[in-house]
Amino acid sequence: EGDHVPGLCTRTSSNKVIAKSFRRFIQRLNTTKEASELLQSWGLILDSQMLDLQGRRLPPEKILFKNSSIVANMEADWSRECLKEHVISAVSLLDWAVLFVKKDQGKATDFVNMLSKVCPPIGMEVQEPKMVEVVNDRTESYLRALRELIAPRLQMVVIVFPTSRDDRYSAVKKLCCIESPIPSQVLIARTITQQQKLRSVTQKVALQMNAKLGGELWAVEIPLKSCMVIGIDVYHDKSYGNKSIAGFVASTNPSFTRWYSRTAMQEQSQELIHELKLCMQAALKKYNEVNQSLPERIIVFRDGVGEGREEYVSEFEVPQFNSCFSIFGDNYSPKLAVVVVQKRISTRIFGRSGNGYENPPPGVIVDHTVTKSYDFYLVSQHVRQGTVSPTYYRVIYDKSGLKPDHLQRLTYKLTHMYYNWPGTIRTPAPCNYAHKLAFLVGKSLHRDPAHELSDRLFFL
Numbered sequence: 120e121g122d123h124v125p126g127l128c129t130r131t132s133s134n135k136v137i138a139k140s141f142r143r144f145i146q147r148l149n150t151t152k153e154a155s156e157l158l159q160s161w162g163l164i165l166d167s168q169m170l171d172l173q174g175r176r177l178p179p180e181k182i183l184f185k186n187s188s189i190v191a192n193m194e195a196d197w198s199r200e201c202l203k204e205h206v207i208s209a210v211s212l213l214d215w216a217v218l219f220v221k222k223d224q225g226k227a228t229d230f231v232n233m234l235s236k237v238c239p240p241i242g243m244e245v246q247e248p249k250m251v252e253v254v255n256d257r258t259e260s261y262l263r264a265l266r267e268l269i270a271p272r273l274q275m276v277v278i279v280f281p282t283s284r285d286d287r288y289s290a291v292k293k294l295c296c297i298e299s300p301i302p303s304q305v306l307i308a309r310t311i312t313q314q315q316k317l318r319s320v321t322q323k324v325a326l327q328m329n330a331k332l333g334g335e336l337w338a339v340e341i342p343l344k345s346c347m348v349i350g351i352d353v354y355h356d357k358s359y360g361n362k363s364i365a366g367f368v369a370s371t372n373p374s375f376t377r378w379y380s381r382t383a384m385q386e387q388s389q390e391l392i393h394e395l396k397l398c399m400q401a402a403l404k405k406y407n408e409v410n411q412s413l414p415e416r417i418i419v420f421r422d423g424v425g426e427g428r429e430e431y432v433s434e435f436e437v438p439q440f441n442s443c444f445s446i447f448g449d450n451y452s453p454k455l456a457v458v459v460v461q462k463r464i465s466t467r468i469f470g471r472s473g474n475g476y477e478n479p480p481p482g483v484i485v486d487h488t489v490t491k492s493y494d495f496y497l498v499s500q501h502v503r504q505g506t507v508s509p510t511y512y513r514v515i516y517d518k519s520g521l522k523p524d525h526l527q528r529l530t531y532k533l534t535h536m537y538y539n540w541p542g543t544i545r546t547p548a549p550c551n552y553a554h555k556l557a558f559l560v561g562k563s564l565h566r567d568p569a570h571e572l573s574d575r576l577f578f579l
Contacts, residue, residue, distance in 0.1 A: 141169070170489070174468070177482035177531050183207070183338040185242060191535070194501040195481035196542040201337060202322050205242030207376060210332035212238075214272050216249040218264055219279040220256050223308045227279050230311045233321040243329055248277070256280075258287045262294055269299045275332060277304045279311070289563035296559070300569035302331040302577050330538040333575045335376035337541075339532045347406055347414035348375060348533060350549025351395065353423030354561035365391050365423070366557030368549045369402035371409045371574070375536055378552060379405040379574055382560050382567050396439045403447060405574070416519055417453050418529065422460040422550040423557075429459050433515045456519035456526065460546050461511040468498060468509050478507040481543050484527050485509070493523050499534035499543045510545050539579050555579060 145165050148154045158165065179191045184204035191197055219227040231248060238245045253264045265276060278291055288305060295303035304327065310320055326336055349369045356362045363385040371377045379402050383394030407413050419440065421432055437457050444451050468485060469476035479498045486495035493514040498507055512530060519526065533547035544551055556578045560568065568577070 142167070169469070172485065172488045174479065174483045174485045176480065177484060177528055179482070180339045180532060180535050182535065183340070191543075193480055194542070195499075195535070196501065197337070198541040201241075201326065201541040202237070203240050205240075206326070206329060207335040207338055209241065209243040210274075210329055210334040211244040211246075212248075212274060212328070212332070213244070213246045215246075215275045215277065216251055216268055216273060217277045217279065218251045218253050218261065218268075219308075220253050220281055223279050223281055224250075224252065226308050226311050229314075229317060230277075230279070230306070230321060233317050234325060237318065237322045237325050241325065241329070243325065243334075256282075256287075258290045261287065261291055265291065265294055266299070269295075269301055273301060275302045275304065275328065277306065277328075279306050279308055281308050283307050285563075292559065292563045293566075296564055296568040296572065296577065297566055300571040302328075302572070302575060304328055304331065326541075327539065327579050330576045330579055333377075335374075336538050338374045338376050339535050341374055341529075341532065343416065343529065344373065345412065345415040346373075347371075347402070347417045348529075348547070348549055349399075349402065349417065349419045350547060350551070350553040351419065351421050351423065352550055352553040352557050353391070354554075354557035356561040356565070362561075363391060364557045364561040365395060365398075366553035366555070366560070367395065367398035367402070368552040368556060369399075369406070370549065371402075371406050375533065375548075377409075377574070378549070378576060380552065380556050380568075380576075380578070381573065382556060384567070392435055392439045395436060396443045399440055400443050400446060403444075407447075413447055413451060413453065415453055416521075417455050418519060418526070419455070419457045420460050420530075420533075420547045420550050421457060422462075422546060422553065424459050424461070426463075429513055429515055432457065432459060437516045454519045455516065456514065456521070457516040458526075458530070459513040459515055460550055461513065462508070462545060464509070464511050466496065466509060466511065467506055468496060469506075478502065482531055483509075484531075486523065486527070493517060493526070495523070495527055497527065497530060497534075499531055500545050501542070508545065538576060552576065552578070 145167055148165055181188050181190050182197050185207050186205055189197060189200050217227050217231060235245050251264055251268060253260050280287060295301050311317060330336055347370050352366050354364045356364055365383040367383060368378050368380045371379050381398040381401055383391050383398055385391045403413060424432055440455060444453060468479055470479040481499055481501050483498040484495055495512050496509040497512060498509045530547055534543045536548035537544045537551045559578045
């Protein structure tokens, strides 16, 4: 296990092959006696052609850095620009430490030297760290070294592991996230071994470290005023009594670059509703503390909803959210919308290209013919291989006062705001943050993280 940025591409068949196979499959169904009789008994007729419909493409977003801005390219990717532009707010790394075993001392030193080169271009000041050699690679040795090291002034610890081991990773994360709260960065030695890849790896890690320290990397233009966006995702922990852990991440500033996070643990006999209500109240208190006012509008993106469970969210979670506003005064009634985010869908959307098909570009919306009421499909990310998967957004409650187009545009903007990837992703950033948080707690911590870290993206 390490905190290094993952790749997001998988290899699948080409769109032309998929479309051709699909047509052949339909033809076989319609010409096979048993299959066509079965379809007729259900009252179904399969059209031999795929459905043609009109989509819309949202305009490319402007990506804002500290002193400049760029318009995202056709692939909605700004990985080159983010390595040479100053981040919106950089946290100076003045008091920090690197832990390693003896055989990895050279790699740790190379990483620190490279970090000192790649940080100034993004506006980040880095001082020499404390270099701490751990006596051996036993988990207890790392924990002892960390306990001796962690002090109030220390900003961050970077831990270089010789190999990937879940138990060691979990133990270190428990110490850094619960026992002695401090932002931590775990690296596996082999990721910083190859000299030709060291710069690119270190650049990504530098951005990640800045975000974990509370820095802001980039932003997009958000025309909405006094709005809070929330992402919720659930991790099912089978090893610890089948508990469910919900990650809850809420924005605390107008540009959606700062976040407050909580987790909700579901005990076996209860649902998550009550815990999510407490998370909402805590997030509103934090928002009020930061802005000296409460948000007038709240948009909740609810991920991690099992198939057929959307009605449960609508009937039980939405009323609980609405009921928690009254503790802030009888007159406080923000405009609320709740959107269920569905990634595991079989729908595929193709763009026409001459006689064939191609992936639609990022920003394509389909909100009619194959959707209900205000629901919509959004293709937000670019894939280099295979067929792109759209995400389905079910608007199950909407008192936001936003036009459908504005809610769709806000959703697309938020897919640009995930600080682990300088490009768009499949879901709004708060959903991905909630997923990362729930996964860390469910897989490694098994307890709520310390509240001292709740206003930083420590779980990236």
